Amino acid sequence: MLNGKTIVxxxxxxxxxxxxxxxxxxxxxxxxxxxxxxxxxxxxxxTELTLQSLSKNAVFSDTFDERDPSVVSHIRLADAADLVLIAPATANMIGKMAHGLADDMLSTTLLATTAPIMVAPAMNVHMYEHPAVRENMGILERRGVMMIEPGEGLLACGYVGKGRMEEPESIVAVIENYFAEKEQVKSGLLKGRKVVVTSGGTIERIDPVRYITNDSSGKMGFAIAKAAREMGAEVYLIHGHTDAAPPAGIASEAVQSADDMYQAVLKHWQDCDLVVKAAAVADYRPAKTASSKMKKKGDTMTLELVKTVDILEQLGKTKAHQFLIGFAAETHDVEAYAKDKLVRKNCDLIVANDVTAEGAGFGTDTNIVQVFDAKGLVEQMPVMSKEEIARRLLSIAAERMNGAGGR
Incomplete structure (x- = not known):
């Protein structure tokens, strides 16, 4: 996958x-x-000589050391790159990147490039956990910079903890997977397939001004819808309450309650090939919805709740040719709950995450997930952008759908 790729x-x-x-x-x-x-x-x-000998290319370190008068070196490198990789990345360089500083050859090139960027942090464990460093990494992740998590172990400073740069073999594997997924997107793995994605949180009305909902932002579902379109699918997006507008250019329908979402999915269920249930659907709704605003009376109020329709379970019971992916947002015993949900709801894949983990869960631009099938863990994905997770998840689904028997 790396043959012919230009990597800075x-x-x-x-x-x-x-x-x-x-x-x-x-x-x-x-x-x-x-x-x-x-x-x-x-x-x-x-030394520069070491890396020059290994790369078979001149090594740059001085912005003003222009060796070819016909080009500006940092602009040429920025434009030529298929990927920019910073390894190791110190806290200082991460801070420069986060705040747009450009006072040397590398930071200047980083500001000039439009290529994807990967960062492999390496530093003392306390530096890595410092709030300023964590905030800077969060800024970069929200901009789409891909972080290659450091490993844990004995550090050069004598401390034991997280901060050791990931091993070169693992970094190369991450880069290969990245380019492989890009090629899969280009190859149209889902071309000719109809994909339905649900996203956001449902709203269950108590009265005209109050409702029950959850913290779902819709970002994960939106990322999946965009990735499916990039892979050549005909995409239909059904979304509840979200923090942002749905992606442009994708057919979508806004719904409110769990029942609204269920009815919207059913309209496309029979002729779709893949359903990704990324929405956070309310489990219960008020037994009665008041037609006018309920007035405050007394010190307490009892609200009777009844179960909503379990959309994923209903789809699992009636699926024939469809490939069904569910999500399990948990706060503990993630693997156990996810596996149980997979079986009970007859999913082909279940995507599980711990919403209490840093970099995962509702409202974030990144996620940390585990993907399970009936045999167990399919893949564990470290913290990465929701767009990256969407591409990888759909690649797994497409490979199975395009395999023997169309699954």
């Missing part, structure tokens, strides 16, 4: 810079055209 490798000043040599070598062996940019601090740990 940014190396910053930390002890993990020594791993950049192995990383550069492995990327080059895979067929990538690697161009290295080093910070001044990085050169205190590893």
């Amino acid at each position: 490798l940014g190396v910053t000043g930390g002890i993990a810079a020594y791993k950049a040599a192995s990383l550069c070598s492995k990327l080059t062996q895979k067929g990538a055209d690697v161009h290295v940019i080093m910070t001044a601090s990085a050169k205190e740990f590893i």
